[in-house]
Amino acid sequence: MADLRTTFAGIKSPNPFWLASAPPTDKAYNVVRAFKAGWGGAVWKTLGEDGPPIVNTASRYGALEVGGMRMVGFTNIELITDRPLQVNLDEIKQVKRDWPDRALVVSLMVPCVEESWKRILKRVEETNADGVELNFGCPHGMSERGMGAAVGQVPEYVEMVTRWCKQNTRMPVLVKLTPNVTNILGSARAAKRGGADGVSLINTVNSIIGVDLDRMAPYPVVAGKGTHGGYCGPAVKPIALHMISEIGRDPECAGLPISGIGGIATWRDATEFHALGAGTVQVCTAAMHYGFKIVDDMVDGLGNWLDAKGHRQLDAIVGRALPNVTDWQHLDLNYKIVARIDQDACIKCGLCYIACEDTSHQSIAALTTGGERRYEVIDRECVGCNLCMYACPVTGCISMVEVPTGRKPLTWLEHPNNPLRQAAE
Amino acid sequence: MGGAGGIASRRLSAEELSRNFADIHVPLDRERALIEASRCYFCYDAPCQQACPTGIDIPGFIRKIATDNVKGAAVTILSENIMGGACARVCPVEILCESACVRETQETRPIQIGALQRYATDWLFERKLQPFARASSTGKCVAVVGAGPAGLACAHRLALRGHDVTIFEAKPKAGGLNEYGIAAYKVPDDFAQAEVAFILGIGGIRIEFGKALGRDVSFAGLRRDFDAVFLGMGLAGVNALALDGEDMPGVMDAVAYIERLRQAADKSTLEIGRRVVVIGGGNTAIDIAVQSKRLGAEDVTVVYRRGPDHMGATRHEQELAQTNGVTLKHWARPARIVGHRGRLKEVEFKYTQLDEQGRLMATGDRFTLLADMLFKAIGQTFVPVPLGNGAAEPIELAGNRIEVNADRKTSLPDVWAGGDCVPGDDLTVSAVQDGKLAAEAIDRNLRSA
Numbered sequence: 001m002a003d004l005r006t007t008f009a010g011i012k013s014p015n016p017f018w019l020a021s022a023p024p025t026d027k028a029y030n031v032v033r034a035f036k037a038g039w040g041g042a043v044w045k046t047l048g049e050d051g052p053p054i055v056n057t058a059s060r061y062g063a064l065e066v067g068g069m070r071m072v073g074f075t076n077i078e079l080i081t082d083r084p085l086q087v088n089l090d091e092i093k094q095v096k097r098d099w100p101d102r103a104l105v106v107s108l109m110v111p112c113v114e115e116s117w118k119r120i121l122k123r124v125e126e127t128n129a130d131g132v133e134l135n136f137g138c139p140h141g142m143s144e145r146g147m148g149a150a151v152g153q154v155p156e157y158v159e160m161v162t163r164w165c166k167q168n169t170r171m172p173v174l175v176k177l178t179p180n181v182t183n184i185l186g187s188a189r190a191a192k193r194g195g196a197d198g199v200s201l202i203n204t205v206n207s208i209i210g211v212d213l214d215r216m217a218p219y220p221v222v223a224g225k226g227t228h229g230g231y232c233g234p235a236v237k238p239i240a241l242h243m244i245s246e247i248g249r250d251p252e253c254a255g256l257p258i259s260g261i262g263g264i265a266t267w268r269d270a271t272e273f274h275a276l277g278a279g280t281v282q283v284c285t286a287a288m289h290y291g292f293k294i295v296d297d298m299v300d301g302l303g304n305w306l307d308a309k310g311h312r313q314l315d316a317i318v319g320r321a322l323p324n325v326t327d328w329q330h331l332d333l334n335y336k337i338v339a340r341i342d343q344d345a346c347i348k349c350g351l352c353y354i355a356c357e358d359t360s361h362q363s364i365a366a367l368t369t370g371g372e373r374r375y376e377v378i379d380r381e382c383v384g385c386n387l388c389m390y391a392c393p394v395t396g397c398i399s400m401v402e403v404p405t406g407r408k409p410l411t412w413l414e415h416p417n418n419p420l421r422q423a424a425e
Numbered sequence: 426m427g428g429a430g431g432i433a434s435r436r437l438s439a440e441e442l443s444r445n446f447a448d449i450h451v452p453l454d455r456e457r458a459l460i461e462a463s464r465c466y467f468c469y470d471a472p473c474q475q476a477c478p479t480g481i482d483i484p485g486f487i488r489k490i491a492t493d494n495v496k497g498a499a500v501t502i503l504s505e506n507i508m509g510g511a512c513a514r515v516c517p518v519e520i521l522c523e524s525a526c527v528r529e530t531q532e533t534r535p536i537q538i539g540a541l542q543r544y545a546t547d548w549l550f551e552r553k554l555q556p557f558a559r560a561s562s563t564g565k566c567v568a569v570v571g572a573g574p575a576g577l578a579c580a581h582r583l584a585l586r587g588h589d590v591t592i593f594e595a596k597p598k599a600g601g602l603n604e605y606g607i608a609a610y611k612v613p614d615d616f617a618q619a620e621v622a623f624i625l626g627i628g629g630i631r632i633e634f635g636k637a638l639g640r641d642v643s644f645a646g647l648r649r650d651f652d653a654v655f656l657g658m659g660l661a662g663v664n665a666l667a668l669d670g671e672d673m674p675g676v677m678d679a680v681a682y683i684e685r686l687r688q689a690a691d692k693s694t695l696e697i698g699r700r701v702v703v704i705g706g707g708n709t710a711i712d713i714a715v716q717s718k719r720l721g722a723e724d725v726t727v728v729y730r731r732g733p734d735h736m737g738a739t740r741h742e743q744e745l746a747q748t749n750g751v752t753l754k755h756w757a758r759p760a761r762i763v764g765h766r767g768r769l770k771e772v773e774f775k776y777t778q779l780d781e782q783g784r785l786m787a788t789g790d791r792f793t794l795l796a797d798m799l800f801k802a803i804g805q806t807f808v809p810v811p812l813g814n815g816a817a818e819p820i821e822l823a824g825n826r827i828e829v830n831a832d833r834k835t836s837l838p839d840v841w842a843g844g845d846c847v848p849g850d851d852l853t854v855s856a857v858q859d860g861k862l863a864a865e866a867i868d869r870n871l872r873s874a
Binding site for chain 2: 067068347348349350351353354366373393394
C-alpha cells in the first residue's frame with residue numbers, strides 16, 4: 001500500500017490523520033485510546049496559564065440534524081482544558097514517551113503578553129512534545145477574555161504572538177486560524193510573517209445552531225439562556241476547503257504548510273483537503289460522533305485510493321487540485337454542457353422537472369407516454385446548471401454531458417459583453 | 426371446551442385470544458415515523474397520490490410529519506379521506522399508493538405510507554381534536570341510507586357544507602364493514618366506533634338505527650321527505666355453493682360468522698372447528714381463515730378454484746394467511762358436502778384447470794378434506810329489492826349494482842349512490858371517495874336549486 005507517512009512542519013507521523021485539539025484529546029486516557037486505534041497524531045486540548053482551573057458550563061454542545069441525519073453540524077461552548085496544567089503536562093510527557101512515532105502537538109492559549117507565552121512554552125518543551133499549536137481561533141468564552149479569536153481576528157496580534165513564540169522555543173509553531181474573518185489571508189499572511197512553521201484551519205465558526213422554541217433560547221441552553229458557539233462538523237467542510245485553497249494559492253503564503261480541519265469524517269473528505277494543499281488533516285466531530293475506530297477506514301481508504309491512482313506516497317497528491325482553483329473571470333464561457341436523463345435508471349419522481357420548472361430554466365418536459373411518466377431534457381433551453389442532477393435522488397441517473405460548440409475558449413476578460421475587456425487580438 | 430363433535434369454544438386461553446386478536450401492526454412511534462418520513466422524496470405530481478382513490482396529498486402529509494406538524498398532516502389526510510384512520514389500517518396499500526411509490530421502483534422498499542397515515546390520524550384522535558367546522562346552515566336536509574364508509578363520508582361532507590343529514594342504518598351500530606366485516610386484528614380496540622364518533626363530532630348528522638330501507642323506511646318516502654338521497658347500502662346477498670347439504674350443521678356463511686366474531690365481547694364463546702375448510706379466494710376467505718386459526722382451529726385450508734394470481738385477496742393477504750398457518754389450495758372446486766349423523770364430516774373437491782379457450786373445467790381428479798366446519802366465502806351480491814323497482818320511476822342498474830355517473834349520481838335526479846352498491850372496487854377507500862364526490866355534487870345541486 002502507498003506510503004502514508006508525513007513530515008509536516010518537521011513533525012513526523014505514520015499517517016496524516018490527527019485528532020484536533022478538542023474534548024477527544026483532553027487527557028492521556030483518550031489520546032492513548034486514539035493512538036491504539038491508529039491515529040497518526042493528536043493536538044492536545046488547549047492548555048492555559050497555570051492558576052485556578054477553567055470552569056465550564058453544563059450543557060455544552062448543540063447539533064444540527066438534517067432529514068434524520070444526526071450531527072450534520074455541531075456546536076460547542078466548551079472552553080479550554082479545565083484540568084490543572086501540571087497534570088496535563090505530566091500526561092503529555094508520558095504519552096510522548098510511550099508513543100514516540102506519533103505526532104503529539106500541544107495547543108496553547110494564554111493572555112497576550114510575551115511573558116505568559118514564554119513561561120508556558122518552556123514548560124511544554126520539557127514534555128518533549130513535537131510542537132505547539134497557537135489557539136487563535138476559539139470564538140466563544142475565551143475571546144471575551146482577550147484570547148482565542150480575539151487575537152486571531154487581528155493580523156497584527158497574530159504576527160506578534162507568533163513571533164514571540166518562535167523567539168522563545170525550538171519547537172515547531174503551528175498557528176490555528178479562525179474562519180470568523182472576511183478574508184483568511186490577513187491572518188494567514190500574518191502568521192507567515194511572524195515565522196509560523198505552519199497553519200491549521202479552520203477553527204470553529206461563530207454560530208447559533210438552533211433555537212429551543214419552547215424555552216425561547218438558543219441551543220445549547222444553560223439555565224434558560226444560551227450563547228453563540230463554535231460550529232463544526234460535516235456542514236463546515238466547504239468553508240474550510242475554500243479557506244485552505246485561498247492560502248494554498250496565495251503567493252505570499254507559498255510554502256506554508258497547512259493542516260486541514262473542518263468537517264472531515266472520511267478518507268474522501270481528507271483527500272479533498274490534501275488535494276487543495278493540506279499536508280495533514282485534523283478530525284474532531286466525526287470522532288465525537290462515532291468514536292476513534294473511524295480512523296481505520298480513513299487509513300485504509302486513503303491507501304487504497306492512492307494505490308488505485310498509482311501514487312506511492314501521499315505527497316504526490318498534496319496540492320494537486322490547486323492549479324485548477326481559479327477566479328470566476330478565468331472560466332471558459334464557451335464551455336457547454338446539458339443534462340441527460342438515463343430513462344432506465346429514472347424512477348419517475350419528477351423532482352428534476354419541478355426544480356427546473358419552478359426555480360430554473362423550464363428545460364425539462366413532463367410527458368406521459370403510454371400511461372407512463374417520462375421526463376426529458378429540452379436541450380435548447382438547458383443552461384447546464386446541474387440543479388436537476390443534484391435534485392435527482394438516483395445517483396448517476398442524470399449526468400451532464402459536454403456539447404462541443406466548436407468555439408474557442410472565451411473568458412470574461414475577453415468577452416465582448418465586458419466593457420473592460422482586454423482585446424484578444 | 427364446549428361444543429359438538431369437532432366444533433368447540435374456548436380452544437385457547439383468554440390471554441392467547443387477546444394476543445391473537447390484538448393489533449396486527451405495531452404503530453410507528455415518533456422516532457420511527459420521522460425516519461420513515463425522511464425517506465420520502467416529496468415527488469412532484471406524486472405517483473402515490475395518483476394511485477390513492479381519494480387523492481390524498483401523500484407527499485404533503487409526509488412532509489408535515491417530518492417537520493413534526495402532525496396535526497397538519499392529519500388534517501391533510503382527513504380533508505380528502507375522512508376515514509383516513511380506517512384506511513391506514515385496512516387499505517391494500519400494496520396495490521395502491523405503496524405500489525406506486527418511486528422507492529418501490531428504486532429499491533423495492535416503498536415508503537410505509539399506510540403506517541405514516543395511521544401515525545398522523547392516531548395522533549389527532551388521541552388528542553380528541555376536531556379540526557372541521559360546519560359552514561352556515563343551508564336549511565337543506567339529505568337522507569343517507571347506510572352508515573358504512575360511503576354513507577358516513579357523504580354525511581360528513583354534507584354536514585361540513587352546512588346541510589343537515591339523517592342516516593338510516595339497519596344495524597344497531599354505524600361503521601358498516603369496519604364495524605362488522607373487517608378482520609378483528611386490523612381494527613382492534615373499538616377503532617371503528619371511535620372513528621364514527623369523530624365523524625359525527627362535526628354535528629348536523631343524525632343516525633336512525635334499526636331502520637332498513639324497504640322495511641322501516643321506503644325509498645319513495647325518503648325522496649318525498651328529503652331534498653336529496655344518498656344510497657350507501659352494502660351487499661345484502663350472499664352467494665351459495667348450490668350443493669346438497671349446504672344447510673347442514675357445520676356449513677356456515679363466512680360473512681355472518683365474522684359479524685358475530687366482531688361483535689363478541691368474549692371471543693372464547695365462539696365455537697370453531699378443529700378442521701376448517703374455507704371456500705373462496707377473496708379477502709373474506711382470507712379473513713375467516715386467519716381468524717379461525719387465531720380462534721384455535723388446528724387445520725385451516727382455503728380452497729380456491731383458480732390460481733394465486735386470480736385470487737381477489739392480494740399477495741400480501743395470501744402471505745398473511747400462510748404465515749398464520751393456513752394452507753392455501755388452488756385449482757379445486759367443491760363437488761360434494763358429506764355429512765355423518767347429521768353433521769358435516771368432509772368436503773369433496775374436483776381439481777380444476779383452464780381449457781384451451783381459458784375456461785375453467787374439471788380435470789376429472791378429486792380429493793377429500795375432513796372438515797368440522799365449512800365456511801362459504803364466495804362473494805356477496807347487491808339486493809336491489811328495497812329500491813322498489815317495478816315502481817313508476819325505476820332506478821337504473823349497471824349489471825347487478827346501481828348505475829352512477831362520475832358524480833355518483835344515479836338515473837334519478839335527486840338520488841346519488843356509492844360504496845359497494847355501485848360498480849367498482851369494493852374497498853373502504855373507494856367507498857369514501859364515492860361518498861365525498863356525491864356529497865360535493867349534492868351540495869352543488871342544492872345550492873343551484
